[in-house]
Amino acid sequence: MIEHIVMWRLKNAADAPRFKALLDSCRDLVPGMLRFDVGIRREGLEANVDVVLVSRFADAAALDAYQHHPHHKAVGAELGAMRQDRHVLDFDVQDTTR
Known part of the structure; x- marks a missing residue:
């Protein structure tokens, strides 16, 4: 399994709810x-970013299908105009259910 974590710092932190809604539209795009x-930054909790995506894929092929999906590409273009910084970490996860 592949864990895919992306964190963004936005040009305007007030855009975080809209940013989240756009990201949420990518849920369940691919098998x-x-x-x-x-998640979005919440007052009173420590944060260096405004928005985070924590996602998991069965394998690298599923992650690749997500990253190349036309809807994901369109959303990514819209999000790109709203972000100041983007950080990504993809890593292998051991399946503890086996």
């Missing part, structure tokens, strides 16, 4: 997407 959680 093999096992987890898709979007």
Whole structure:
């Protein structure tokens, strides 16, 4: 399994709810997407970014299908105009259910 974590700092932090809504529209786009959680900065909790995506894919092929999906590409273009910084980490996860 592949964990796909993306964090964004926005040009305008007030855009975080709209940014989240756009990301949420990418949920369940492809087979093999096992987890898709979007969080936004909350007052009173420590944060260096405004929005985070934590997602999990069955394998690298499922992640690749997600990244190349036309809807994901369109959303990514819209999000790109709203972001100041983007950080990504993809890593292998051991399946603890086996």
